[in-house]
Amino acid sequence: MDIKKRLDIEVEKRNSINEVSADRLDPILVAHRYKDPTISLICALFAYGNVKQIVKFLDSLDFSLLQKSDEEIQKALSEHYYRFQKAEDVIALFIALKRLNKQTTLEELFSKGYDKNKSVIEGINEMISFINSQFPHATQGYNFLISKVTTKTKGAGALKRWMMFLRWMVRDDNIDMGLWSDRYRSDLIIPLDTHTFNVSLKLGLLTRKTYDLQAAIELTQTLKSFDKNDPMKYDFALYRIGQEKLL
Template sequence: MDIQERLDIEVLKRNKIGEVSREKLDPIFIAKKYNDSTIALICALFSYGNVKQIVKFLESLDFSLLQKSDEEINDALKMHYYRFQKSEDIIALFIALKRLNIQSSLQESFKKGYKEKKSPVDGIHNIIRELNMLNPHKTKGYTFLLGSITTKTKGVGALKRWMMYLRWMVRYDNIDMGLWSGVDKADLIMPLDTHTFNVSLRLGLLKRKTYDLQAAIELTETLKGFDKKDPLKYDFALYRLGQENIF
């Protein structure tokens, strides 16, 4: 059995109801409860660290605050924090997202950047740019949360949490939510985390030894050789293989 056959079997095995549950946690477990693109982005951006701690934090948030005043958001979140983010950073994100939704939507903001070159990176950068314009807030924790805008692909972050968010929004199956239209799933880039990176190296899917955006792009190109229309269908399976130490 070659690698593609093994991965195709894993995709079928993982793409089922129950693969994400209280017993088999993933941040999309919270996002799918709400089926809302803004709440899903919050879930994705805080998806770093131990998955149990991620879910615990996300369950502590009152997402109805996204429709409340700045003062109410401040008051409700002033005691919240998560790893690198202080309460001021969480408050800033909620206010920025609220303001973006008043004038547009995350989908429209993404498409403004994406449409010219069909580039998911350009789409992500446009959302980051608009959020920073709508609510200027600069701290190390907030910059880590949203990410930085750069034209480089080598030696820079893989934008893993953003790429995972796009997978949730664009693809639709038993795992992903498919809330957006007008974005081609063939254009998506792998959400490269340490599990996926290490498994891909071991399986020979990736030759680049540096964990960066260029590695995510190269892995995506390899997986397009298996399915050019939907390379990210392999993402969740690869992630679980690494998480469960199967490879």
């Protein structure tokens, strides 16, 4: 069986609400409860490390704080921290996103950047820049959390958590939520994590040995040869194949 047929079967099998549950944890499990882009972004940005710890942390957050005063946010989140992020970083993100939502939306910002060159990277840069402008805050943990504006692809971080957020927002199936227009679908870039990277190398979908944004773009181009309109449909299947050590 060729790789495309095998992956198509895997995609069909994985496109089920049973793939994301208390027994099969994924950060999108929390995002699904709210179906809100801002809450989904918070879930995506904290999606690194052990999945049980990710979900436990996300479950501890009161997302109604996104409608509260700065003082209420600071008081409520004063004891919240996650790995590289201290309480001050969690607070900064909540305040910045609250202020963003009073002026615009994440989708409007993304569209503004994307529409220049049909570039999802430029769309992400637009969102990162605006978040930084709303609550300037620079610590190592915060910079890691929201990422820096990306101007190169070789040697640059893969923007995995941002790419995953976009997949959640744009695609609409039993896994992804489709809260935004699907006009960006064909231009999405794979959220390259170590599982997906290693599986893609083993399957010959990827030749670049460096784990960076350029590798994510190369893998996406390969997947476009399987489905030019929706290359991202293979992402969750590739991730689960790696996570479950099926190769």
